[in-house]
Amino acid sequence: MENEKMNSENASNAQGEGVNRRDFLSRSALAGAGLALSPLSWAAAKNETSSAALQKPKAMNRRRLGSLEVSALGLGGLSVVGFYTGDVREQRQVNRLYREAFDNGVTLFDTAEVYGPLINERQVGEAVAPFRKEVVIATKFGFDVDPETGERRGLDSRPKTIRRAVEGSLKRLKTDYVDLLYQHRVDPNVPIEDVAGTVKELMQEGKVLHWGLSEPGLNTIRRAHAVQPLAAIQNEYSPWTRDPETGVLPLCEELNIGFVPWCPLGYGFFADAINENTRFSEGDFRAILPRTTPENIPQNLEMLYYIEEWGLHKNATASQITLAWLLAQKPWIVPIPGTSKSVHLRENLKADSVKFSAAELKAFNDGLSKIEIAGAKNAKPVMEAMGVEAPPKG
Numbered sequence: 001m002e003n004e005k006m007n008s009e010n011a012s013n014a015q016g017e018g019v020n021r022r023d024f025l026s027r028s029a030l031a032g033a034g035l036a037l038s039p040l041s042w043a044a045a046k047n048e049t050s051s052a053a054l055q056k057p058k059a060m061n062r063r064r065l066g067s068l069e070v071s072a073l074g075l076g077g078l079s080v081v082g083f084y085t086g087d088v089r090e091q092r093q094v095n096r097l098y099r100e101a102f103d104n105g106v107t108l109f110d111t112a113e114v115y116g117p118l119i120n121e122r123q124v125g126e127a128v129a130p131f132r133k134e135v136v137i138a139t140k141f142g143f144d145v146d147p148e149t150g151e152r153r154g155l156d157s158r159p160k161t162i163r164r165a166v167e168g169s170l171k172r173l174k175t176d177y178v179d180l181l182y183q184h185r186v187d188p189n190v191p192i193e194d195v196a197g198t199v200k201e202l203m204q205e206g207k208v209l210h211w212g213l214s215e216p217g218l219n220t221i222r223r224a225h226a227v228q229p230l231a232a233i234q235n236e237y238s239p240w241t242r243d244p245e246t247g248v249l250p251l252c253e254e255l256n257i258g259f260v261p262w263c264p265l266g267y268g269f270f271a272d273a274i275n276e277n278t279r280f281s282e283g284d285f286r287a288i289l290p291r292t293t294p295e296n297i298p299q300n301l302e303m304l305y306y307i308e309e310w311g312l313h314k315n316a317t318a319s320q321i322t323l324a325w326l327l328a329q330k331p332w333i334v335p336i337p338g339t340s341k342s343v344h345l346r347e348n349l350k351a352d353s354v355k356f357s358a359a360e361l362k363a364f365n366d367g368l369s370k371i372e373i374a375g376a377k378n379a380k381p382v383m384e385a386m387g388v389e390a391p392p393k394g
């Protein structure tokens with residue numbers, strides 16, 4: 001799904017006029033509290049920001065994905081490659097965003113061969129070059145991608161395709177090793193033992209340090225792990241997609257495998273980026289997402305409003321509550337929210353300091369379970385490639 005060709009502009013917000021609900025609410029709240037910034041206070045605030053920018057990288061809580069240590073929150077690459085908006089970010093902007101993430105303690109940067117395709121790995125490679133040795137780059141193989149044109153021809157995890165993909169990733173990422181290599185989707189034609197065996201060889205050659213699977217069948221996880229221990233499973237997980245809780249998470253716990261939720265913010269839905277007036281233009285993936293159709297958005301907003309209620313009690317935004325809730329599930333869960341904007345990055349990273357007590361988590365989950373979600377969790381072709389079991393060996 002991730003290399004769908006994007007048109008330019010995406011969400012046209014009929015509420016529009018340059019003021020969204022979040023801006024309006026926060027401005028009203030500031031004004032109400034008498035805190036609207038005067039020119040003088042703006043100058044003071046500006047000084048504070050520039051001295052903060054000179055500080056050394058801030059510490060963020062650390063977590064383990066198997067034997068791999070990473071920051072509690074990572075950064076996903078789909079936004080900067082324009083997956084939703086069609087707006088591929090200029091390299092200078094990407095450099096600044098990734099530098100800011102690193103300065104704020106982020107050490108996990110997620111990408112894939114098919115993000116772009118072939119574009120996001122280049123963006124990430126250049127952006128993290130100044131601090132490459134201090135961070136974890138996670139990328140993915142699993143498709144037959146033309147190394148020149150980027151044309152994607154379907155799933156392909158044959159050993160020679162994996163090797164070709166990894167060589168291409170190393171070049172684009174400007175590195176000689178991948179810290180965490182995932183199979184993007186299970187190939188129904190290739191036994192997972194062959195995939196694991198190829199990755200094991202790449203590890204022996206020093207080109208790959210850890211590996212993982214994305215959206216695999218449960219038995220495929222066991223078989224892969226038996227050949228070469230897995231560091232992480234990367235699956236969709238957010239307040240409206242909680243199926244990992246009954247299947248893959250207990251298995252990860254049993255096998256000591258970490259878990260990386262993708263689309264932790266529900267494609268921006270739980271960051272208050274979508275409302276009942278939002279319409280996506282053709283080419284924006286969210287236009288074909290059942291949960292963000294004009295018919296289903298109003299019902300699904302109930303869940304966002306519920307999260308915002310909690311935000312009022314815990315003095316946090318919806319995106320912070322959502323990410324903090326994911327972090328609270330298990331100490332080996334590491335969400336990778338995607339963003340192209342510094343202001344969103346800073347907001348999201350503050351989730352690391354929002355805590356849920358066990359009682360709060362239970363109360364939050366009880367309320368969440370009562371909210372009905374309209375629409376399947378993903379588009380049909382995407383769902384068909386999830387939970388697939390690899391064919392038996394031999």
Ligand SMILES: NC(=O)c1ccc[n+]([C@@H]2O[C@H](COP(=O)([O-])OP(=O)(O)OC[C@H]3O[C@@H](n4cnc5c(N)ncnc54)[C@H](OP(=O)(O)O)[C@@H]3O)[C@@H](O)[C@H]2O)c1
Pocket residue numbers: 002075076077078079080084110111184214234235261262263264265266267268269271272273319336337338339340341343344345347348
């Ligand atoms: N393994 C897989 O199959 C798979 C599939 C999908 C994604 N992924 C990975 O998971 C990462 C995360 O998923 P995702 O990026 O698709 O979805 P996501 O993190 O759930 O949401 C990203 C969307 O939310 C918006 N957003 C983020 N923070 C925001 C904030 N504080 N306020 C308002 N809007 C905000 C972003 O727009 P802005 O750019 O405007 O901030 C973007 O449109 C990806 O980037 C990718 O690395 C993996």
